[in-house]
Amino acid sequence: DEKSVTLIAVAGDDLGYTKTLRTSWGDGPLAQGPTGISLKTGTTQVRNNLADDPRFAPWLKQASKRGIQCSIALPVLVHGEIHGALMVYSHEAGSFDARGQELLEALAADLGYGLTRWRDAEALTTSRAALEHEVAFDSLTGLAKQRLSLERIQDVLDTRDAPGWALLCVGVDGMTSINQAFTYAAGDAVLQEVAQRLVEAAGAHDRVGRIAGDEFVVILRDLITTTDAAEASQRIINAVHGAVEYDGVSLDVSASVGSAMWDGKDAESLLRDATAAMRIASKQGTARWAFLDENVAATSRLALEVQTRLRGALATGNIVAWFMPVVQLEDSKACGYEALVRWVLDDGTVMPPDTFLHVAERSGLIIDIDRTVLAQACDALLRIDPEQHIAVNVSARQLADGLFATDALRIQQQHNMPAAELKLELTESTLIQSPVQAQAQLAQLTDVGNSIALDDYGTGFSTLENLQNYRFHTIKLDQRFIREMLNSSLSFQIVMSSVGLIHSLHMDVVAEGIESEDLARVLAELGCEYGQGYLFGRPKPLAALLQLQGMSSAGR
Numbered sequence: 001d002e003k004s005v006t007l008i009a010v011a012g013d014d015l016g017y018t019k020t021l022r023t024s025w026g027d028g029p030l031a032q033g034p035t036g037i038s039l040k041t042g043t044t045q046v047r048n049n050l051a052d053d054p055r056f057a058p059w060l061k062q063a064s065k066r067g068i069q070c071s072i073a074l075p076v077l078v079h080g081e082i083h084g085a086l087m088v089y090s091h092e093a094g095s096f097d098a099r100g101q102e103l104l105e106a107l108a109a110d111l112g113y114g115l116t117r118w119r120d121a122e123a124l125t126t127s128r129a130a131l132e133h134e135v136a137f138d139s140l141t142g143l144a145k146q147r148l149s150l151e152r153i154q155d156v157l158d159t160r161d162a163p164g165w166a167l168l169c170v171g172v173d174g175m176t177s178i179n180q181a182f183t184y185a186a187g188d189a190v191l192q193e194v195a196q197r198l199v200e201a202a203g204a205h206d207r208v209g210r211i212a213g214d215e216f217v218v219i220l221r222d223l224i225t226t227t228d229a230a231e232a233s234q235r236i237i238n239a240v241h242g243a244v245e246y247d248g249v250s251l252d253v254s255a256s257v258g259s260a261m262w263d264g265k266d267a268e269s270l271l272r273d274a275t276a277a278m279r280i281a282s283k284q285g286t287a288r289w290a291f292l293d294e295n296v297a298a299t300s301r302l303a304l305e306v307q308t309r310l311r312g313a314l315a316t317g318n319i320v321a322w323f324m325p326v327v328q329l330e331d332s333k334a335c336g337y338e339a340l341v342r343w344v345l346d347d348g349t350v351m352p353p354d355t356f357l358h359v360a361e362r363s364g365l366i367i368d369i370d371r372t373v374l375a376q377a378c379d380a381l382l383r384i385d386p387e388q389h390i391a392v393n394v395s396a397r398q399l400a401d402g403l404f405a406t407d408a409l410r411i412q413q414q415h416n417m418p419a420a421e422l423k424l425e426l427t428e429s430t431l432i433q434s435p436v437q438a439q440a441q442l443a444q445l446t447d448v449g450n451s452i453a454l455d456d457y458g459t460g461f462s463t464l465e466n467l468q469n470y471r472f473h474t475i476k477l478d479q480r481f482i483r484e485m486l487n488s489s490l491s492f493q494i495v496m497s498s499v500g501l502i503h504s505l506h507m508d509v510v511a512e513g514i515e516s517e518d519l520a521r522v523l524a525e526l527g528c529e530y531g532q533g534y535l536f537g538r539p540k541p542l543a544a545l546l547q548l549q550g551m552s553s554a555g556r
C-alpha cells in the first residue's frame with residue numbers, strides 16, 4: 001500500500017549509501033528518483049550525472065558525500081511483471097554508455113529469468129505437497145483418508161507377524177437424519193467432534209482414519225483375544241457417546257463399532273470385515289458393537305459381561321477362598337487345606353472356578369483373584385491351625401508376570417504367614433508356558449521356605465524332565481486315574497508305579513478325588529500317604545470349617 005521499496009541485497013562497497021536510501025514507486029518526490037521511475041515504468045533509467053537531475057535532489061547530498069556520480073536502474077521482470085530493480089552506482093560520471101547499458105540490461109534479464117524459475121519451482125513444491133496432503137488427509141477432520149489408512153494397516157501387518165491387534169470400524173449413528181434435520185454444517189460439526197473423541201480414545205492421531213462420510217477406522221494394538229477387542233469397542237462407543245453442541249442445539253451423538261481381529265488377512269479384507277461388522281452392529285440399534293461372525297460376537301459379549309461382573313465381584317469382596325482338607329490316609333486326619341476360589345453372586349449362588357477362570361485368565365483378572373485367594377488363605381490358616389499347611393493354586397498368567405514372587409512374598413509377610421506352611425500348586429501346562437520365568441520365580445519362593453506341588457499329575461505332559469528341573473515337594477495324582485483305578489488295572493498300575501517313582505525321588509504323593517473308603521484303603525496300601533476328596537470333606541467356606549472344627553473339639 002505504501003509502495004515502498006525494500007532493499008534485498010547489496011554487493012560492492014556502497015560506503016553506507018544504500019542504508020540511507022528511502023525510495024518509493026508511488027507518487028510524491030521520493031518516487032521521482034531513477035529507482036522509482038524504473039519500477040513504475042519498467043524502463044531502464046540512466047543518470048550519467050546525478051547532480052544534473054533536479055528530481056534526484058532528495059538523495060543528492062548523501063550520494064555526493066560518498067562520491068557517487070552516476071547510476072543506472074534496470075527493471076527486473078518475473079513472469080513479465082515488474083518485481084524489482086537492479087541498481088548500479090559509479091564514482092565516475094558518464095560510466096553507463098550504450099554498450100554498458102546493453103550489458104547490464106542482459107544481466108537484469110538473466111536475474112529476472114532466474115527468479116522466475118525459482119518462484120515456479122517453489123510454487124510447484126508447495127502445490128505438490130498441498131495436493132499430496134489433500135489426497136491423503138480429510139480436510140474436515142484432518143484424519144487420514146481411506147487410502148492412507150489402508151497403508152497404515154499394511155504397515156502394521158508388515159511389522160507384525162503375530163496376532164494381537166484389531167481393526168475397529170466406527171460408524172456414526174443416524175448421520176443421515178442429522179444432516180436432514182439440521183444442516184450439513186451441523187453434520188460436519190458432529191464429524192469433527194467424533195474424530196476428536198476417537199483420537200483421544202485411541203491415544204494417537206495416526207491410529208484413526210476417516211474412511212467414508214460417516215465411517216472411521218481405529219487401529220488398536222495389544223489386543224490378544226476377541227474379548228479384548230469387544231472391550232475396546234465398548235470403550236470407543238463410550239468415548240464417542242455424548243452431546244455435540246451446534247448453533248445452540250444439543251445433538252445426541254453415538255456410534256456403532258465393528259471389529260475384525262487380525263488373522264493373517266490382508267489390509268483390505270480386514271477393513272472390509274470390520275466395516276461389515278459395523279453394519280451388523282448398527283442394524284442392531286445405536287451404540288452397539290459386533291463381530292462379523294455372530295458366534296464370535298456372542299461368545300465375546302458373554303465373556304465381556306462375565307469379565308465386567310467379575311471385576312465388580314473382586315471389588316465388592318465376592319471372590320472368596322473355600323477350603324478343602326488334605327488328609328493323611330493312614331488316619332484320615334487333616335494335615336492341610338487347599339484354597340479353592342469361589343465367586344459368590346449377590347443372590348448367594350456359588351460359582352465354581354471352571355465357570356469363570358478362563359475369562360479371568362484371558363483378561364488378566366486372574367492375577368488379582370489369585371492375590372485375593374492367597375491373602376485369604378494366609379488369614380484362614382492362622383485361624384484354622386497354624387501348624388498345618390495351606391495350598392494355593394498358581395495360574396500361568398501369574399507365573400508369567402514378573403512380579404509374582406515379589407507379590408506372593410509381600411502378601412505372606414503382610415498376613416504373618418509362616419513361609420514353611422505355604423504350598424504353591426502348579427500344573428505342567430502352567431509351567432510350560434514360561435519355563436524360564438517360572439524357574440526363577442519359584443526358586444525365589446522356595447528359597448524362603450515355600451514348597452511347590454505339581455498338580456493334576458498324569459493329565460498334562462508328565463515329563464520326567466519336569467520332575468528333574470523343579471524342586472517339587474509334592475506331586476498330586478490327578479483324580480482321573482484315582483477314580484478309575486478300582487475298575488481299570490491299567491490305571492491301577494499307573495498309580496502304583498507313579499507312587500513308586502515319586503517316592504524314589506523323595507517327594508510326597510497326594511491322591512486327588514477320593515470319594516470312597518475302598519479307594520482310600522487301597523491307596524494307603526500302595527503307600528500313598530496323603531489324599532484329598534469328597535470322602536474327607538468338600539471345599540467349604542472358612543466359617544463352616546471353623547464351625548465344624550469347634551464341633552469336633554467340643555465332641556472330644
Ligand code: C2E
Nearest residue numbers: 339340341352353373393394395513514515532533534539
Ligand atoms: P485343582 O487345583 O486340581 O483342585 C481340585 C479340584 O477338584 C477342586 O475343584 C475340587 O473341588 C475338586 N475335587 C477334589 N476332590 C474331589 C472329589 O472327590 N470329587 C470331585 N468330583 N471333585 C473333587 P474346583 O474347586 O472346582 O477347582 C477346579 C480347578 O480350578 C482347580 O483344580 C484349580 O486348577 C482351579 N482353581 C481353583 N481355585 C483356584 C485359584 O484360587 N486360583 C487358580 N489359579 N486356580 C484355581
Ligand code: MG
Nearest residue numbers: 338393425455
Ligand atoms: Mg490344586
Ligand code: MG
Nearest residue numbers: 455456476512
Ligand atoms: Mg488337581
